[in-house]
Each structure stands twice: as structure tokens, then as C-alpha cells.
Amino acid sequence: MSIYAYLVAGYLxxxxxxxxxxxxxxxxxxxxxxxAQGGTYVLLLAVGYxxxxxxxxxxxxxxxxxxxxDPVVQAMTLTDIVVSATVTALLLALxxxxxxxxxxxxxxxxxxxxx
Amino acid sequence: xxxxxxxxxxxxxxxxxxxxxxxxxxxPFLPRRIVDSLAIATALAVxxxxxxxxxxxxxxxxxxxxxxxxxxxxxxxxxxxxxxPVAAGLALLIAxxxxxxxxxxxxxxxxxxxxLHALILFFLAGMEGLVLxxxxxxxxxxxxxxxxxxxxxTGIKVEDESAVEGALNFGIVNxxxxxxxxxxxxxxxxRVGKLDLPGLGDALAHHPPDALVVASFVLIVTGFLVKAAMxxxxxxxxxxxxxxxxPVCALFSGVMVELGLYGVxxxxxxxxxxxxxxxxxxxxxxxxxxxxxxxxxxxxxxxRHLKRLLAFSTIAHVGLIMVMAAMLTPDGIGAAGLYxxxxxxxxxxxxLITGLxxxxxxxxxxLDLFGRARGERVLLVLFFAAALALVxxxxxxxxxxxxxxxxxxVSAGYPWILALLVLVSAVTAGAVLRSGMRVFLAVGxxxxxxxxxxxxxTTGDEERDTRPLQRTPGTMLAAIVVLVLGSLAVGVLPHxxxxxxxxxxxFIDGSGYSxxxxxxxxxxxxHAHPAATWSPLGVGLGVLSTLLALGFAALGLWPxxxxxxxxxxxxxxxxxxxxxxGHVGDYVxxxxxxxAALAALVxxxLL
Amino acid sequence: MTRRTRLVVFLVxxxxxxxxxxxxxxxxxEFGGSHHVYRDLAVHAAVKHRTANVVSSVNFDQRAVxxxxxETILITSVVAAAVLLRPAKGETERRIPQTGRNLAGTRLLxxxxxxxxxxxxxxxxxxxxxxxxxxxxxxxxLATGLHLLYVTGSYPALDRLRPIAAFDVTDxxxxxxxxAVGLAGLGFAGSFLTNVMPWxxxxxxxxGGTVPVLNVAVGLEVxxxxxxxxxxxxxxxxxxxxxxxEGES
Numbered sequence: 001m002s003i004y005a006y007l008v009a010g011y012l013x014x015x016x017x018x019x020x021x022x023x024x025x026x027x028x029x030x031x032x033x034x035x036a037q038g039g040t041y042v043l044l045l046a047v048g049y050x051x052x053x054x055x056x057x058x059x060x061x062x063x064x065x066x067x068x069x070d071p072v073v074q075a076m077t078l079t080d081i082v083v084s085a086t087v088t089a090l091l092l093a094l095x096x097x098x099x100x101x102x103x104x105x106x107x108x109x110x111x112x113x114x115x
Numbered sequence: 116x117x118x119x120x121x122x123x124x125x126x127x128x129x130x131x132x133x134x135x136x137x138x139x140x141x142x143p144f145l146p147r148r149i150v151d152s153l154a155i156a157t158a159l160a161v162x163x164x165x166x167x168x169x170x171x172x173x174x175x176x177x178x179x180x181x182x183x184x185x186x187x188x189x190x191x192x193x194x195x196x197x198x199x200p201v202a203a204g205l206a207l208l209i210a211x212x213x214x215x216x217x218x219x220x221x222x223x224x225x226x227x228x229x230x231l232h233a234l235i236l237f238f239l240a241g242m243e244g245l246v247l248x249x250x251x252x253x254x255x256x257x258x259x260x261x262x263x264x265x266x267x268x269t270g271i272k273v274e275d276e277s278a279v280e281g282a283l284n285f286g287i288v289n290x291x292x293x294x295x296x297x298x299x300x301x302x303x304x305x306r307v308g309k310l311d312l313p314g315l316g317d318a319l320a321h322h323p324p325d326a327l328v329v330a331s332f333v334l335i336v337t338g339f340l341v342k343a344a345m346x347x348x349x350x351x352x353x354x355x356x357x358x359x360x361x362p363v364c365a366l367f368s369g370v371m372v373e374l375g376l377y378g379v380x381x382x383x384x385x386x387x388x389x390x391x392x393x394x395x396x397x398x399x400x401x402x403x404x405x406x407x408x409x410x411x412x413x414x415x416x417x418x419r420h421l422k423r424l425l426a427f428s429t430i431a432h433v434g435l436i437m438v439m440a441a442m443l444t445p446d447g448i449g450a451a452g453l454y455x456x457x458x459x460x461x462x463x464x465x466x467l468i469t470g471l472x473x474x475x476x477x478x479x480x481x482l483d484l485f486g487r488a489r490g491e492r493v494l495l496v497l498f499f500a501a502a503l504a505l506v507x508x509x510x511x512x513x514x515x516x517x518x519x520x521x522x523x524x525v526s527a528g529y530p531w532i533l534a535l536l537v538l539v540s541a542v543t544a545g546a547v548l549r550s551g552m553r554v555f556l557a558v559g560x561x562x563x564x565x566x567x568x569x570x571x572x573t574t575g576d577e578e579r580d581t582r583p584l585q586r587t588p589g590t591m592l593a594a595i596v597v598l599v600l601g602s603l604a605v606g607v608l609p610h611x612x613x614x615x616x617x618x619x620x621x622f623i624d625g626s627g628y629s630x631x632x633x634x635x636x637x638x639x640x641x642h643a644h645p646a647a648t649w650s651p652l653g654v655g656l657g658v659l660s661t662l663l664a665l666g667f668a669a670l671g672l673w674p675x676x677x678x679x680x681x682x683x684x685x686x687x688x689x690x691x692x693x694x695x696x697g698h699v700g701d702y703v704x705x706x707x708x709x710x711a712a713l714a715a716l717v718x719x720x721l722l
Numbered sequence: 723m724t725r726r727t728r729l730v731v732f733l734v735x736x737x738x739x740x741x742x743x744x745x746x747x748x749x750x751x752e753f754g755g756s757h758h759v760y761r762d763l764a765v766h767a768a769v770k771h772r773t774a775n776v777v778s779s780v781n782f783d784q785r786a787v788x789x790x791x792x793e794t795i796l797i798t799s800v801v802a803a804a805v806l807l808r809p810a811k812g813e814t815e816r817r818i819p820q821t822g823r824n825l826a827g828t829r830l831l832x833x834x835x836x837x838x839x840x841x842x843x844x845x846x847x848x849x850x851x852x853x854x855x856x857x858x859x860x861x862x863x864l865a866t867g868l869h870l871l872y873v874t875g876s877y878p879a880l881d882r883l884r885p886i887a888a889f890d891v892t893d894x895x896x897x898x899x900x901x902a903v904g905l906a907g908l909g910f911a912g913s914f915l916t917n918v919m920p921w922x923x924x925x926x927x928x929x930g931g932t933v934p935v936l937n938v939a940v941g942l943e944v945x946x947x948x949x950x951x952x953x954x955x956x957x958x959x960x961x962x963x964x965x966x967x968e969g970e971s
Binding site (some may be wrong): 122124125126129133134136137139140143179180181182183190191192193194195230231233235236237240241244248250252253254256257260263264267270271273274279291298302304305306308309310325326327329330331333548694696698700701702703705706707708709710711714715718 | 723729731734735737738739742743745746747748749750751757758759760763764767770780783784785786787788790791792794795797798799801802804805806810811819828878887890891893894895897900901904905907908911912913914915916917922940
Binding site (some may be wrong): 002003004005006007010014015017021027047048049050051053055056057058059060064067068069070071072073075076078079080081082083085086087089090092093094095096097100 | 725728732736739740743744747748750752753754755756758760761764765766769774775776777779780781785788789792793795796799800802804806807810852853854856857859861862921924925944947948951954955958
């Protein structure tokens with residue numbers, strides 16, 4: 001099925017969001033957010049793919065006239081991955097501090113903000 | 116069109132980043148005063164550069180293609196910076212507001228060394244980048260930069276339990292919004308093969324609005340609407356404001372939230388303006404704006420935590436700005452722009468004053484602070500001036516915005532919106548006035564006798580932002596005064612309305628944006644906007660709002676007198692208040708419900 | 723909301739969003755097709771600027787502003803995590819506990835692998851414009867390679883070789899170099915992040931103009947940033963304690 005890859009990407013985003021909705025632990029919620037972001041990477045790379053094309057790095061074996069996959073989406077993905085690692089770290093740092101202040105990281109029990 | 120003004124465009128983004136890197140590397144070894152001065156000097160320099168840019172854009176947009184990748188036959192691989200008057204004006208507002216908050220923070224946070232200043236400068240760079248870039252992926256990147264700096268600034272008071280919880284909720288919800296935007300962008304890229312706004316606009320011009328185009332629009336706009344705190348994406352904002360430090364709240368409410376609206380409108384006019392019918396968008400924005408304004412004002416009135424009260428007021432006013440902008444005419448957009456400028460000064464001043472009260476008296480709770488600020492005359496005057504600016508009393512900038520909006524709204528055929536404008540301003544300003552009267556003037560019954568529901572809403576229990584202050588520092592007062600005067604100046608400056616309406620006309624011209632960026636076409640001449648000025652109806656509505664606000668304040672101060680009237684309203688608000696749980700799972704559920712609603716609003720009429 | 727209500731609201735919303743997404747996907751070009759407009763332009767531009775790794779060319783030459791934004795996000799997150807994990811009021815930093823034992827063989831493995839990983843990482847960074855790799859990937863390899871000392875050895879071993887202030891400076895220096903090169907492009911050629919250095923010969927080490935320079939800048943930044951990030955997390959766990967009682971490790 002030619003749209004299978006895109007559906008997988010959409011599924012990842014949805015299952016990550018589902019994870020946040022049903023989460024009982026903030027670290028689990030942050031990691032689910034990472035899963036959702038992974039879905040966007042799959043979508044990016046799937047959009048750029050071409051059957052039979054090779055990696056967009058030229059050298060002695062790959063001449064500049066050969067077919068390559070889309071390098072732009074690969075560029076977007078690779079910078080995004082490293083950045084998301086650090087953003088996840090930031091959110092986990094917040095989770096560590098939440099644990100220290102509230103004594104719990106269960107969203108059902110965090111009650112400082114309501115109304 | 117040639118000239119050096121376009122060289123300023125990348126400098127506005129790169130300069131704060133470079134200075135912030137310097138502060139990261141050398142900050143721990145520099146004395147605190149040097150760090151403060153460096154940060155303030157940088158923000159001032161960016162303000163000056165933005166002002167120069169604004170003047171230069173008077174004669175047409177300024178375009179700078181990065182990397183030297185000038186378009187050839189309207190096609191390129193590079194990323195443009197494009198500044199039209201609206202973008203330059205927002206850039207100026209961002210930089211000026213950041214300067215004021217940095218001056219205010221002169222005495223803040225000794226224990227974070229230079230990191231607070233570095234984070235604020237990164238935040239400044241992110242906002243400037245969002246406003247000045249002409250590439251959609253770049254907009255999302257700078258949007259994420261703003262977000263990351265924002266999450267850190269919100270949670271910076273790590274000892275405060277609501278700060279870290281609020282920051283985590285803010286982080287998860289906004290990041291998810293950004294990822295949905297990215298998904299929408301990729302879907303569009305698959306069809307069109309471009310990422311720059313002018314190129315996307317070219318590609319989609321006269322393209323039929325099929326499912327892919329509409330889906331990409333809905334998804335991309337989601338991230339911006341989350342930032343703009345439109346209902347039902349708004350839940351993170353009161354949480355984030357509840358215990359972020361006051362200067363950070365001022366930046367968030369003053370300009371960050373409004374940038375979400377800018378993103379939506381810029382995207383619409385440059386990229387989707389010739390494929391999605393404007394009437395379709397107008398309906399969607401009106402529904403969202405009205406819902407946001409009503410919910411924000413209703414929740415605002417019931418708060419006792421001052422910062423949360425002001426946060427809901429921001430939500431309500433941004434809803435009003437959305438409603439004004441939804442007219443999609445130069446007068447409507449011009450009115451919204453003026454309102455943004457006037458509102459920024461007012462709400463920022465109110466947040467800074469609240470921060471001052473927190474630091475002097477150790478509480479941000481309206482009832483705990485009852486009468487404790489009785490002797491502080493200067494703060495009293497500034498507080499009430501800012502509250503009047505918020506409600507839209509002429510001649511503040513907000514009132515000029517309303518005056519011009521009146522013309523736009525009536526010409527578009529929605530006179531009932533005028534009633535909404537008056538009521539929402541009155542309710543929110545009434546809540547602010549009520550709290551001011553309690554805190555500064557000890558009006559009304561003392562807290563033991565007044566009605567409140569302490570287990571229903573967050574109390575104003577909060578850690579101080581800084582060590583306790585014995586007297587109000589001059590730097591903090593100076594920042595607040597500048598903000599209030601700024602709000603006044605926006606309304607008073609001659610031809611202000613005309614200038615902003617012309618800027619709005621340039622903003623709406625999406626195909627002109629693409630033409631000028633891709634083929635250096637000369638700017639089209641602009642029309643005159645004689646209706647963009649004070650009108651008797653507008654002035655009257657402003658005065659009416661103020662009187663109603665005083666009435667609502669009285670209602671809040673002496674609720675026992677009008678118990679019969681209040682009880683059904685309080686009963687009605689109970690389920691709405693119950694929805695604001697502070698639980699991140701709830702927020703994500705509402706996020707998806709909101710995307711579905713938006714898709715229905717935009718997509719179903721096009722089937 | 724109760725868990726059930728929350729789930730129902732989410733499923734209704736997500737269901738509609740899924741339907742919309744599927745309709746959109748049906749309108750997308752088929753997976754694996756050959757119509758990629760931007761790819762053709764990017765490859766042409768990369769070859770014109772003699773950069774063999776087209777992805778690096780896109781990242782550091784054609785869409786360098788994006789990468790500038792992303793690497794700024796990186797340093798911002800590192801600063802953010804550092805500030806959020808600082809010892810709060812009422813917490814103190816205690817001495818590093820000398821606990822645990824590990825086999826001499828494990829430690830030897832670590833000491834041998836650390837320089838090898840470092841060389842691989844440096845190779846990834848420096849040759850990022852001619853082979854797959856680049857500053858981002860190489861920086862991560864370098865940073866995690868250093869932490870082999872902790873994984874196979876002990877925390878004190880890592881701590882000796884890891885002056886945090888120096889890595890902070892490395893991080894900031896890398897980020898600032900990127901911006902400085904950009905502004906140099908603005909000064910010399912009138913637009914930000916222009917490729918103003920000589921482009922050299924295709925496939926050689928000194929080719930691609932500013933692309934290898936920016937690669938190294940990003941490599942430094944990622945290396946410094948990730949080390950600081952991991953350092954703050956480890957400190958928070960191992961050495962920060964509430965006053966009056968021992969913290970858990």
C-alpha cells in the first residue's frame with residue numbers, strides 16, 4: 001500500500017499523545033511526547049523517499065548525476081533529533097524538580113494548579 | 116528598496132544570541148551588574164535597530180535572502196528574512212518590552228547567576244526570529260526556541276511547587292502543538308515541494324482547497340493557536356503564569372501570546388489566502404475568538420491569585436484581538452494591532468506591579484494582601500492607570516483600537532460584537548479594579564467575611580521572586596511607568612491609527628509579499644484609511660466599559676448584597692472551573708478536541 | 723475530569739484528526755515516487771558549492787538559518803536544564819560518595835575505548851561535509867564517549883576529566899562561532915550565513931567553503947552541551963542532598 005508509511009507516522013503521533021493522556025507518571029508522559037515527535041520524523045523521511053535512489057552523499061562511488069533521496073527532509077530530521085534530545089532533557093529536569101517538591105510524579109496527584 | 120536596512124534583519128536575531136552565548140560562557144565570572152548591563156544594552160540595541168527597520172519599511176517591505184540565495188525565476192533554496200511594517204512593529208514591541216522587563220529584573224535572582232539573562236535573550240531572539248522570517252519551517256524552529264526558553268523561564272523558581280508543575284504542563288502541551296504544526300508542514304511539503312512562505316504562496320495560488328490543503332492548514336495553525344491560548348488550547352497559560360517570575364509573565368502576556376495570532380494570520384494571507392475563502396476563516400476565527408473571550412473573562416472574575424487573574428484576563432483580551440482581526444480588513448487588522456500595542460503596556464505593567472507586591476509582602480493572593488499596600492501611592496496610581504488602559508478608557512491605545520474596530524465590525528455586519536467587546540473588557544477590568552481596591556485601598560469587607568471558595572481555585576500562595584525588598588526600587592518603578600506611558604502614547608500619537616491601518620493593508624497583501632520577495636517587484640501604493648481614527652461611538656463604548664467595570668468591581672467587593680444575582684452565575688461557572696484541573700492528560704485531550712473542532716469549522720463548509 | 727471522560731474526549735478528538743489526516747494522505751504523492759522538486763534544486767546547489775554531502779550542504783549552506791535556530795535551541799535547553807537542576811535553597815552539594823567496585827577488566831575496556839571513540843567522533847565531525855556525518859552526530863559520539871568513563875569506571879573518574887565550566891565555554895563558543903560566521907557573511911557578502919570561504923575541490927577535506935567550519939562549530943557546541951547536560955543530571959542525582967539528611971543515589 002503506497003500510503004502505509006504515512007499511516008505509520010500518523011499512528012506514532014497518535015499513540016504518543018494517547019500515552020500522555022493516559023499517563024500515570026510524568027517521566028512516562030515526557031517519553032510519550034518523544035514518541036509523538038518520532039512520528040513526525042517518520043513522516044519527514046517517508047515523504048522524501050524514492051524507490052531505487054541512494055543516499056545523498058556523493059563520492060567516488062556515487063556520481064552527482066545519480067538519483068538520490070530528498071536531502072532536505074533528512075537535514076530537517078537530523079537537526080531535530082539532536083534538539084529533541086535536549087528538549088526532552090529539559091522536560092525531565094522539570095520532572096525531577098516536580099518529584100522533589102510534590103513528592104510524586106503522578107499527574108492525578110499533582111494538585112497545585114486548579115480552578 | 117536598496118539600502119542597508121535589510122542588513123538589520125538577521126542582526127536582530129543573531130545579536131541577542133551572541134550576547135547570550137557570551138553570558139553563558141563568562142557570566143559566572145562577571146559581577147552581577149555587568150551581566151545586567153550587558154543584557155539591557157543588548158535589548159536596547161535591538162530596540163533601536165527595530166525602530167530603524169520600522170522606519171525603513173515605511174517605503175515597502177525589506178527582504179534579505181540568507182546565504183546569498185537570491186531567487187532565480189521565483190525559485191530558490193534559501194531562507195528569506197522579510198519585514199513589512201507589521202513585522203517590524205512587532206519586532207519593536209518585542210524588543211522594547213524585553214528591555215523594560217530586564218530593567219525591572221535588575222534586582223532579581225542572585226542564585227541563577229547569569230542564566231536568567233541568557234534565557235531572556237534567547238527568548239528575545241526566538242521571538243524576533245518568528246516575526247522576521249519568511250520560511251515556514253524556520254517559523255516553527257524559532258517557535259520552538261521561544262518555547263524552550265519559555266519553559267525554563269516559567270520553572271526557574273524551582274523551590275515553588277506550582278512553578279515546576281506549570282512549566283512541565285506548558286512544555287508538554289506547547290511541544291505537542293509544535294509537532295502537530297510540523298506534521299502539517301510536511302503534508303504540505305509533500306504536495307508542493309517548498310518551505311519558504313513566498314514560494315508556498317505561489318504554489319497554492321488558485322489551487323483548489325482539497326483535503327490535503329485544509330488538513331495542512333488546520334495542523335500548522337494548531338501550534339500557533341496553542342501559543343495564542345485560544346480555547347480549548349488555553350489551559351497551559353494560567354498554569355504557566357501562576358508562578359513564573361513577574362517579568363517573565365509580562366513578556367508572555369504582553370507579546371508572546373499575540374505572536375501566535377501573528378503566525379496564523381501571516382500564514383493565511385501569504386500562503387492560503389488564495390485557496391481557502393476568507394469568509395471560511397472569518398467564521399472559524401470568530402467562533403474561537405468569542406469562545407476565548409467569554410471563557411477568559413468568566414474565569415478571570417473568580418480568581419483570587421492575582422497572576423492567574425491577570426492570565427485569564429490576557430486570554431480574554433487575546434480573544435477580543437482575534438475577534439477584531441477576524442474581520443480580515445485593513446481596519447480590523449489595524450484595530451487589532453493597536454489593541455495589541457495598548458494592551459501590552461497595560462498587562463505588563465499590571466504583572467510587574469503584582470510582582471512588586473509579591474516581593475514586598477510575600478503573597479500574590481488578593482485576599483491575603485487585603486489592605487497591605489495601603490501606603491504606596493505611586494503604585495496605586497500606576498495600578499489604576501494600567502487597569503483603565505486595560506478596560507479601554509480613552510485616550511489609551513486600547514481605546515483607539517476599539518474605536519477603529521467599531522468601524523470595521525459594523526461595516527462587516529456583526530454589530531453584536533460591540534456588546535461583546537464592552538462586556539469582556541468590563542468584566543476583566545472589573546476583576547482587576549476589585550483586586551486593586553482591596554489591596555491598595557482596603558475597600559469592602561475584610562477577608563473573613565467575604566465569599567470565596569478556597570478549595571475551588573488556586574490560592575495566591577507563592578514564593579517570592581527575589582529576596583524581600585524593603586522599599587520599591589527605582590528601576591522597577593521606572594519600568595512600570597514606561598509601560599503605562601507607552602500604552603498611553605499609542606493612543607495619543609497623531610495619525611497613529613492611519614499608520615497602523617496602512618501597515619495592516621500591507622500585511623493583508625499576501626501576493627505582494629510573494630512578488631516582492633521572489634522577484635523584487637516594487638511595492639504597490641497604499642490607500643488612505645480615513646476611518647482609522649477616534650470615533651464618537653468608540654469613545655462612548657470605552658467610557659461605557661469603564662463604568663461597567665466599576666460596577667463589576669463593586670459586585671465583586673460586596674457580593675452579599677447581590678447574592679441572588681450571583682448564585683446562578685457561580686453555579687454555572689462551577690463545571691467550567693472544574694475543567695481547569697492542572698492535569699496534563701486533560702490538556703492534551705482538549706488539544707485534540709480543539710483540532711477536530713477547527714477542522715470541522717474550516718473544512719466542512721468546503722466539502 | 724475522570725480518567726474515562728478524559729479518554730472519551732481524547733478519542734473523539736483524535737478520531738476526527740485521524741480521519742482528516744487520512745484524507746490528506748490520500749492526496750499526497752505516492753510513497754517512493756520520483757517527483758521531488760526541492761531535492762533537484764538542493765543537489766544542484768550543493769554541487770555548485772562543491773559539497774559532497776548534500777545533507778550537510780542543506781544544513782550549513784542552503785538552510786543554514788534553520789540550523790542556527792536549532793543549535794540555539796540546543797544551547798538554550800542546556801542552559802535551561804542547568805538552571806533547573808541547580809541545588810535549591812535548603813539543598814547542599816556534598817562530597818562525591820566513594821561507593822561501589824567494578825572489575826579491573828571493565829575499567830581497562832573503558833580506558834581503551836574512550837580515545838577510540840573520541841577519534842571516531844572527531845572523524846565524524848571533521849569529515850561531515852564529504853561523508854555521512856557532521857557536527858551534530860559527531861558531537862553526540864564525543865560526548866557519550868567521554869561518559870564511558872562513568873559507565874565502565876566510576877563517577878570520580880569522570881569528574882576528574884570533566885571541568886564543567888570549560889565545557890560550558892566550549893558550548894557557548896561553538897554556538898557563538900556559528901553566529902559570528904553568519905555575521906561575517908553579512909559583512910562580506912551582504913547576506914547572513916553566506917558561504918564566503920573558498921569552495922575548493924569536490925570531495926576533498928577543504929571543500930564546501932564554510933560548511934566544514936560550521937560543522938566543527940556545531941560539533942563543539944553539541945559536545946560541550948551534552949556533557950554539561952549529563953553532568954547536571956548526574957550531579958543532581960549523586961551529589962545534591964537536602965540539608966540534614968543523605969540524599970538517595
